[in-house]
Amino acid sequence: xxxxxxxxxxxxxxxxxxxxxxxxxxxxxxxxxxxxxxxxxxxxxxxxxxxxxxxxxxxxxxxxxxxxxxxxxxxxxxxxxxxxxxxxxxxxxxxxxxxxxxxxxxxxxxxxxxxxxxxxxxxxxxxxxxxxxxxxxxxxxxxxxxxxxxxxxxxxxxxxxxxxxxxxxxxxxxxxxxxxxxxxxxxxxxxxxxxxxxxxxxxxxxxxxxxxxxxxxxxxxxxxxxxxxxxxxxxxxxxxxxxxxxxxxxxxxxxxxxxxxxxxxxxxxxxxxxxxx
Amino acid sequence: xxxxxxxxxxxxxxxxxxxxxxxxxxxxxxxxxxxxxxxxxxxxxxxxxxxxxxxxxxxxxxxxxxxxxxxxxxxxxxxxxxxxxxxxxxxxxxxxxxxxxxxxxxxxxxxxxxxxxxxxxxxxxxxxxxxxxxxxxxxxxxxxxxxxxxxxxxxxxxxxxxxxxxxxxxxxxxxxxx
Numbered sequence: 001x002x003x004x005x006x007x008x009x010x011x012x013x014x015x016x017x018x019x020x021x022x023x024x025x026x027x028x029x030x031x032x033x034x035x036x037x038x039x040x041x042x043x044x045x046x047x048x049x050x051x052x053x054x055x056x057x058x059x060x061x062x063x064x065x066x067x068x069x070x071x072x073x074x075x076x077x078x079x080x081x082x083x084x085x086x087x088x089x090x091x092x093x094x095x096x097x098x099x100x101x102x103x104x105x106x107x108x109x110x111x112x113x114x115x116x117x118x119x120x121x122x123x124x125x126x127x128x129x130x131x132x133x134x135x136x137x138x139x140x141x142x143x144x145x146x147x148x149x150x151x152x153x154x155x156x157x158x159x160x161x162x163x164x165x166x167x168x169x170x171x172x173x174x175x176x177x178x179x180x181x182x183x184x185x186x187x188x189x190x191x192x193x194x195x196x197x198x199x200x201x202x203x204x205x206x207x208x209x210x211x212x213x214x215x216x217x218x219x220x221x222x223x224x225x226x227x228x229x230x231x232x233x234x235x236x237x238x239x240x241x242x243x244x245x246x247x248x249x250x251x252x253x254x255x256x257x258x259x260x261x262x263x264x265x266x267x268x269x270x271x272x273x274x275x276x277x
Numbered sequence: 278x279x280x281x282x283x284x285x286x287x288x289x290x291x292x293x294x295x296x297x298x299x300x301x302x303x304x305x306x307x308x309x310x311x312x313x314x315x316x317x318x319x320x321x322x323x324x325x326x327x328x329x330x331x332x333x334x335x336x337x338x339x340x341x342x343x344x345x346x347x348x349x350x351x352x353x354x355x356x357x358x359x360x361x362x363x364x365x366x367x368x369x370x371x372x373x374x375x376x377x378x379x380x381x382x383x384x385x386x387x388x389x390x391x392x393x394x395x396x397x398x399x400x401x402x403x404x405x406x407x408x409x410x411x412x413x414x415x416x417x418x419x420x421x422x423x424x425x426x427x428x429x430x431x432x433x434x435x436x437x438x439x440x441x442x443x444x445x446x447x448x449x450x451x452x453x454x455x
Contacts, residue, residue, distance in 0.1 A: 119407075120404075120405070121404065121407055167408050168407045168408070169399065169407065169408050170301055170308060170406040170409055171308045171362065171409075171410075172303070172307055172308065173310055173362040174362075175337070175361075175362045176334060176337070179366060229399075229400060229401045230401050231401060231403070231404070243403075
């Protein structure tokens with residue numbers, strides 16, 4: 001728990017640093033030509049220069065383009081957790097594809113092997129999962145920025161098995177003494193679960209095509225194939241289950257954007273004004 | 278932007294802080310005890326209170342605590358119903374039932390032994406409670422009633438098994454007539 005918290009905070013710190021970097025704007029150097037004033041006094045009046053409208057055209061805003069493509073990467077939180085948590089092994093690949101200006105097709109695929117050690121139970125969960133859905137980017141980027149603050153949905157599906165390593169009998173009246181831990185080793189195969197996730201996420205471009213991001217997820221179980229005389233207390237991809245059907249998730253991703261094509265952004269506001277006239 | 282990040286972090290922290298809060302609720306039905314009710318042998322439909330009954334498990338020095346009194350009085354009961362735990366390891370539990378325990382007149386003190394035979398089954402309850410054991414009394418020999426080493430007349434006249442499946446404590450499993 002202590003380690004989890006410590007690493008969580010360090011992640012937050014790392015995250016905030018990268019975000020700060022992403023938000024940093026390099027000061028634009030003033031064009032030396034524009035500030036240069038002519039010291040020389042003209043001897044003769046300046047000849048009239050015909051100003052062509054073409055010059056004004058050059059002064060206008062360059063055409064903005066949006067890049068479309070696939071973003072692929074992995075979850076660093078799951079990957080690094082294996083370093084400090086000997087009861088955990090897991091990997092998650094993430095990817096999204098930009099459908100429109102605001103919408104992204106998004107998916108996660110992963111595998112987990114987690115041993116949960118509770119007061120009364122110790123069990124190992126192994127399995128794979130797939131989540132697919134969409135993200136909606138609610139962030140209005142300036143110029144050629146490509147940051148994302150998104151809200152999205154996923155449908156997750158997981159197949160897994162559980163192995164009960166040991167357990168304890170709960171006896172509220174331990175007259176004959178507390179019952180010791182009973183080793184089991186019983187395996188429950190062929191389990192599955194599916195759920196819906198609501199995802200809130202942030203992705204920031206740190207350099208070139210590399211993005212870092214994190215997301216928080218609120219999960220709700222839809223189906224859950226429970227083992228006989230045991231329960232799915234942990235589901236790969238869904239994480240820990242609670243008494244209700246809700247759960248939470250988190251990931252910290254590093255992704256690489258592979259551009260496929262560009263699309264010009266239509267200046268919407270200007271067009272509307274023109275129509276009114 | 279900053280506000281959103283702050284909100285997200287507080288949310289994450291509040292969620293991570295409520296992870297290990299589940300302890301087994303006392304109202305959750307877990308391993309049941311054996312519920313015994315005492316009836317009048319002469320009037321079998323009427324409950325009868327025992328007088329200073331002490332119940333001690335085999336191999337135990339102290340009796341089962343029945344009330345909050347101090348000293349030896351906490352092992353005594355004067356009610357008509359008792360609940361006694363069975364061993365979750367093994368398939369039999371023996372108890373000695375001492376009537377008029379602690380009485381100054383040794384002629385009134387009477388000890389009977391009952392051995393209960395059963396099979397156990399372990400059922401999953403929850404993450405916080407783990408498993409519980411439920412018992413099924415042996416259909417042929419659910420109990421063995423013997424007199425104590427000091428041979429006097431057995432004070433228990435008749436034992437009847439009301440419920441051989443011990444799944445909860447809401448019902449009487451065994452009726453003792455005396």
